[in-house]
Amino acid sequence: MGSQIRPPAARADRIAIEKQSQWLVTAFVASGMVFMLLPGTFLGLWNLISISRRHTLESLSSPWLQAHGQAQLYGWVGSFILGIGFYSLTKMQSTFTFPACSGWISWTMWTLGITLRWIAGVIGWHWRILMPLSGFFELAAFVLFYRSVRRHRPTNEEKPSKEVWKVLVSGGSIAFLLALTVNFIAVIFVAVRSDTPALPHVFDQELIMLMVWGVLVPTIWGFNARWLPIFGGLKRPDVNHLLCAYGLSVMALALVLLQWWTASAALLLLVACLAVEALHVWEPRVQPAKLQGVHPSFPWFLRIPYIWLVVSCLLNMLAVRFDEAGGIWGASRHAITVGFVAGMVFVVGQRLLPAFCGMRTLWSSKLMLWSLLLLHLGCASRVTLEPLAYENSWQFAWRLLPLSAVMELSAVTLFAWNIFATLLQPPAHLRVATRLATRGTESISC
Numbered sequence: 072m073g074s075q076i077r078p079p080a081a082r083a084d085r086i087a088i089e090k091q092s093q094w095l096v097t098a099f100v101a102s103g104m105v106f107m108l109l110p111g112t113f114l115g116l117w118n119l120i121s122i123s124r125r126h127t128l129e130s131l132s133s134p135w136l137q138a139h140g141q142a143q144l145y146g147w148v149g150s151f152i153l154g155i156g157f158y159s160l161t162k163m164q165s166t167f168t169f170p171a172c173s174g175w176i177s178w179t180m181w182t183l184g185i186t187l188r189w190i191a192g193v194i195g196w197h198w199r200i201l202m203p204l205s206g207f208f209e210l211a212a213f214v215l216f217y218r219s220v221r222r223h224r225p226t227n228e229e230k231p232s233k234e235v236w237k238v239l240v241s242g243g244s245i246a247f248l249l250a251l252t253v254n255f256i257a258v259i260f261v262a263v264r265s266d267t268p269a270l271p272h273v274f275d276q277e278l279i280m281l282m283v284w285g286v287l288v289p290t291i292w293g294f295n296a297r298w299l300p301i302f303g304g305l306k307r308p309d310v311n312h313l314l315c316a317y318g319l320s321v322m323a324l325a326l327v328l329l330q331w332w333t334a335s336a337a338l339l340l341l342v343a344c345l346a347v348e349a350l351h352v353w354e355p356r357v358q359p360a361k362l363q364g365v366h367p368s369f370p371w372f373l374r375i376p377y378i379w380l381v382v383s384c385l386l387n388m389l390a391v392r393f394d395e396a397g398g399i400w401g402a403s404r405h406a407i408t409v410g411f412v413a414g415m416v417f418v419v420g421q422r423l424l425p426a427f428c429g430m431r432t433l434w435s436s437k438l439m440l441w442s443l444l445l446l447h448l449g450c451a452s453r454v455t456l457e458p459l460a461y462e463n464s465w466q467f468a469w470r471l472l473p474l475s476a477v478m479e480l481s482a483v484t485l486f487a488w489n490i491f492a493t494l495l496q497p498p499a500h501l502r503v504a505t506r507l508a509t510r511g512t513e514s515i516s517c
Contacts, residue, residue: 209254
């Protein structure tokens with residue numbers, strides 16, 4: 072036991088490293104929420120209002136749509152992934168040198184890259200220069216992150232881990248690197264050969280599928296396999312079934328690249344059902360959920376995103392057969408990006424991010440509830456109305472569509488408000504110390 076006790080100098084170094092990592096993850100989270108709120112959700116609302124007024128998707132600028140998607144997928148979800156990834160380095164027992172310099176350079180380049188892509192797509196200012204620059208900065212930022220993670224090697228006292236969650240997160244990281252590399256090559260091609268700052272439509276859809284099913288979904292599965300048994304009280308995941316789901320999802324992505332849409336859609340539906348079964352999402356809890364600092368509805372909102380995952384895959388199958396104007400495709404994509412990805416980030420993020428950003432507690436559990444309710448209600452409205460409007464099945468649906476975006480914008484605003492208010496609070500241990508000091512002062516005065 073004595074050999075495991077660190078000397079005071081080592082403990083002081085460890086505390087300094089922990090503070091550095093907390094500041095870095097806070098920067099990634101804060102910038103990610105800015106992208107989520109302004110160029111992401113606000114631009115999405117503006118896009119939807121424009122579409123609803125003209126009753127057609129084709130009237131909207133493709134660069135605007137792609138700028139919105141870039142801010143959503145890369146801007147806030149990608150920022151969260153990088154920030155949490157850097158923070159996790161401090162939890163590796165053999166890591167005593169936190170890559171603070173690489174972390175801050177990565178944050179600067181990542182934020183700059185997303186911003187330049189948004190400017191190029193929305194404003195069009197010098198887009199032939201800004202598009203390649205944005206792709207370079209995004210790729211370089213992730214390479215710095217990836218190198219920092221790969222440099223860690225277990226010491227002799229550590230055994231290499233083969234936990235399923237690490238396999239899934241590692242696979243998602245490799246797919247992220249691949250997606251950013253392909254994106255960089257694509258934006259160079261667009262800058263040289265195209266007349267507009269927009270990727271070709273089919274290629275853009277394939278890149279979105281790679282980002283969603285290659286990066287976001289496996290990463291969420293990995294973190295769910297790690298945290299759902301602890302925080303949700305669920306059974307430990309079935310490792311073989313979860314790895315099988317991941318392998319089949321890679322096969323489905325390969326089919327997408329071959330443009331075998333029907334086979335890919337059928338396989339993804341099987342993948343979604345297999346993942347739900349492997350993670351025991353809808354099975355009874357085996358122990359009480361940990362609800363400290365969050366709303367009591369937390370366990371239910373952990374499960375709801377997996378409904379959206381299955382719904383998205385069902386709509387994907389219908390789109391292959393029946394979609395004519397993009398409505399069913401759009402509903403399927405919205406179900407997985409907002410219902411599954413954002414739904415899971417909202418519920419897990421409000422549980423974990425306060426702890427990662429300085430051991431704080433969530434500012435308001437009621438805001439957590441309302442943000443989740445509005446998010447899922449807005450997603451349900453959008454997924455229901457979009458096929459009806461776009462496919463010209465119900466004209467009045469065009470007037471109702473902006474209401475779904477307003478609900479989602481309200482949800483995003485409440486989520487950001489809750490997280491920013493949490494970050495502005497002092498850490499929990501400082502609040503306790505202040506409270507104890509106040510009580511001591513009162514006792515002396517009495």
